[in-house]
Amino acid sequence: MSAFTDRVDTALADRNLKIAVERTAGTAEAKRTIAVEAFPDFERARDRAAAIKDHVIANLGLYLERFEANAVAAGAKVHWARTADEACEIVIGICKAANARSVARSKSMLGEEIGLPHALEAAGITRIETDLAEHIIQLADERPSHIIWPAMHKTREQVSVLFKAKHRDPHQEETIAAMAESARRHLREGMLAADVGISGANFLVADSGAVCTVTNEGNAELSLVPPRVHIVTAGIEKIVPSMGHAVHMLRMLSRSATGAALSQYTTFYTGPRRPGDRDGPEEMHIVLVDNGRTMMRETGLAKMLRCIRCGACMNHCVVFRQIGGHAYGATYPGPMGAVLTPAFDGLAKNRDLPNACTLNGKCQEVCPVRIPLPTLLRGWREKSWREGLEPTSLRAGLGTWAWFARRPALYRAATASTLRAMRLMGRGGWLSKLPLAGAWTEHRDMPKPAAQSFMAQYKKGRRS
Amino acid sequence: MTPTPPRVALFVTCLVDMIRPQIGFAAIRALEAAGCEVVVPDAQTCCGQPALNSGDRDTAADLAKRAIAMLEPFDHVVIPSGSCAATVRVHYPEILEHDAEWGPRAIALAARTFEILAYLDEVRGWKPEGVALDATGTYHDSCSGLRELGIKRQPRRLLAAVEGLSLAPLAGAETCCGFGGTFCVKYPAISNAIVAEKATAIDATGADLLLAGDLGCLMNMAGKLNREGSKVRAFHAVELLAGMGDGPAIGEEA
Numbered sequence: 001m002s003a004f005t006d007r008v009d010t011a012l013a014d015r016n017l018k019i020a021v022e023r024t025a026g027t028a029e030a031k032r033t034i035a036v037e038a039f040p041d042f043e044r045a046r047d048r049a050a051a052i053k054d055h056v057i058a059n060l061g062l063y064l065e066r067f068e069a070n071a072v073a074a075g076a077k078v079h080w081a082r083t084a085d086e087a088c089e090i091v092i093g094i095c096k097a098a099n100a101r102s103v104a105r106s107k108s109m110l111g112e113e114i115g116l117p118h119a120l121e122a123a124g125i126t127r128i129e130t131d132l133a134e135h136i137i138q139l140a141d142e143r144p145s146h147i148i149w150p151a152m153h154k155t156r157e158q159v160s161v162l163f164k165a166k167h168r169d170p171h172q173e174e175t176i177a178a179m180a181e182s183a184r185r186h187l188r189e190g191m192l193a194a195d196v197g198i199s200g201a202n203f204l205v206a207d208s209g210a211v212c213t214v215t216n217e218g219n220a221e222l223s224l225v226p227p228r229v230h231i232v233t234a235g236i237e238k239i240v241p242s243m244g245h246a247v248h249m250l251r252m253l254s255r256s257a258t259g260a261a262l263s264q265y266t267t268f269y270t271g272p273r274r275p276g277d278r279d280g281p282e283e284m285h286i287v288l289v290d291n292g293r294t295m296m297r298e299t300g301l302a303k304m305l306r307c308i309r310c311g312a313c314m315n316h317c318v319v320f321r322q323i324g325g326h327a328y329g330a331t332y333p334g335p336m337g338a339v340l341t342p343a344f345d346g347l348a349k350n351r352d353l354p355n356a357c358t359l360n361g362k363c364q365e366v367c368p369v370r371i372p373l374p375t376l377l378r379g380w381r382e383k384s385w386r387e388g389l390e391p392t393s394l395r396a397g398l399g400t401w402a403w404f405a406r407r408p409a410l411y412r413a414a415t416a417s418t419l420r421a422m423r424l425m426g427r428g429g430w431l432s433k434l435p436l437a438g439a440w441t442e443h444r445d446m447p448k449p450a451a452q453s454f455m456a457q458y459k460k461g462r463r464s
Numbered sequence: 465m466t467p468t469p470p471r472v473a474l475f476v477t478c479l480v481d482m483i484r485p486q487i488g489f490a491a492i493r494a495l496e497a498a499g500c501e502v503v504v505p506d507a508q509t510c511c512g513q514p515a516l517n518s519g520d521r522d523t524a525a526d527l528a529k530r531a532i533a534m535l536e537p538f539d540h541v542v543i544p545s546g547s548c549a550a551t552v553r554v555h556y557p558e559i560l561e562h563d564a565e566w567g568p569r570a571i572a573l574a575a576r577t578f579e580i581l582a583y584l585d586e587v588r589g590w591k592p593e594g595v596a597l598d599a600t601g602t603y604h605d606s607c608s609g610l611r612e613l614g615i616k617r618q619p620r621r622l623l624a625a626v627e628g629l630s631l632a633p634l635a636g637a638e639t640c641c642g643f644g645g646t647f648c649v650k651y652p653a654i655s656n657a658i659v660a661e662k663a664t665a666i667d668a669t670g671a672d673l674l675l676a677g678d679l680g681c682l683m684n685m686a687g688k689l690n691r692e693g694s695k696v697r698a699f700h701a702v703e704l705l706a707g708m709g710d711g712p713a714i715g716e717e718a
Contacts, residue, residue: 005651005653008651008653008654009653012653012654012657318639318640318642318658319654319658322654322657322658323654323657355647355650355651356647356650356651356654357644357647358607358640358642358643358644358645358647358655358658359517359607359608359644359645359647360607360608360611360640360644361607361608361610361611361612362607362611362638362639362640364611365611375558378516378517378519380519381517381518381519382519382520382521383519384519385518385519385520385521386519390518390519394518394646394650398514398515398518398520398523401510401514402515402520402523402526402527404509405509405510405512405527406509406526406527406530408506408507408508408509411509415481415482418482419482428717429712429715429716429717430687430690430715432691437649439648439649439650439652440648440649440652440687442652442656443652443655443656443659443660443688443691444656444659444684444687444688444690444691445687445690445691445715446683446687447483447484447683447686447687447714447715448715448717449482449483450482450483450484450485452485453481453482453485454476454480454481454482454485454488454489455476455481455504455506455508457485457489458488458504459506462489463489463492464489464490464492464493464496464706
């Protein structure tokens, strides 16, 4: 058994997980449908979103330089990181230079991708996660299971139990309002005490050097404005040419993610506090992270760099809905994760991910930037096949089958004897146990095959 | 003057060939009723979809070339399966994209290849006449047909012409049933969780019959329904359209 199938078994046995995932993803699915129907010409808007991203990815160097120049002109410091480790070193270096003891972090999947929480801990820096779901995850000492709702694997009933144990408030945290209030009290203390605020970026706007964050809780604003230093970590593909482009992408992002027209809070940060400003950080640092993205652009995964991290593909994925995000074993779950994880973490360790997909195409149908996810997943399967990573049993089975498929006469003979053998094992019209097909008959019956194949009957003269 | 009937090659698919030949014969009956001259090319085996989806592109390309050479002489190619039809229509041109000789041939064949329900409805403008069945059915939209070939209204229009048959809406009709070709045997636990939900949704419709256009999906759903003791009977839609809906359903002995 692979580690993946172990995690799948754990997930499938967890009834709370299924309830939790259905509540959140089911609601998101329904709300997205309504939002998209109300959007004038959503299909053209998707074309435009895909075109914007493709243009930026094809001219990445140009726009990154433009972004850097404008961010620097606005007073920010721009750093470049080739790898996850480099990115973490830069962030830790900035924290240490600022004598930071505690940092407030606003949710960022890039931060998870590069292992920033762990790096901060290793450097002895206290970290407070200010996104409500990330706060839940931090209290439970777990990892996010979704890119929009990191704690989507937990029911509110489970969160209530967790808060009672960890918040130690004298309040009864049974209702959502009471739980939110309790979290607010805890989080605000940490936000106001933090020396450094760390965020990701939903978009980097090239022509102004602005960094855009989107939240529904306002935690980014409260985490990034009071501290002395603001650090942004962002993947280099997050760039858009102008504010107009950012706004178009925002319309696609929020509708695809939650079905909302816009998120509650959308903020553009351009440089640190200016003379005369009443608030804002004294320093703003922007760490631009490659971590495999340039390689993806050059190795057939350029279209994956269109991804705006909306999560629609996983919300609509029939596999994700059954196993949740943790089973994917990586920062990014669902269909987009199954494409990204082998790129970031190697194919050999992750060959299950592109395989554990029915190729039903729903993810592509809902992707706001039209990423051909099934095609990219097939691409990983091909690479896995070429590199000999697919199991021997599968290779042998398919090889035998293909050998016969190239030889119609032998194929007919083999078919006839297979049918005879299979029919011997039937009871009534069904087979409920089949050697070599246990994976099928463990869970469902197999209709007993025909006594004679179609081709045999047709050749004997049956016509209809 | 009667127009010359198109010479149509019927590609029956390996599952239909082995598990449920009735679908092939129903296809012939419907195609002939729709004014086609039907030929079943003798050299057909499998379209290569399992190789393609397992990453064995070389084998997929080889089988694609064989299929193209075999099917080229016909006016149209008709396949009683959305996923096999999509393999020819959508994926053959992709697989052979960089092949100067076979690429254009793949594109030409793709344009003449159709899934049977789409072909009967859209290309032939056919409706079953004098076909009656007093039953309530529910239709599952198989993923490849739906998303790669745009098959949605065609089967419903055709089935609406069957006298006495009513269609009950299926919640999540467009949600994958968890078959996914080799997926169902590579990841049986996930596949089972998916098809279990599908079976519950099918039962909840109160329909007598489960209908779809792909035998793979039908085997998966019918196999689960039977294991769970459901009374819902499963047919390929073309069997009903050909007036064979009073015969044994999938998994029933003749």
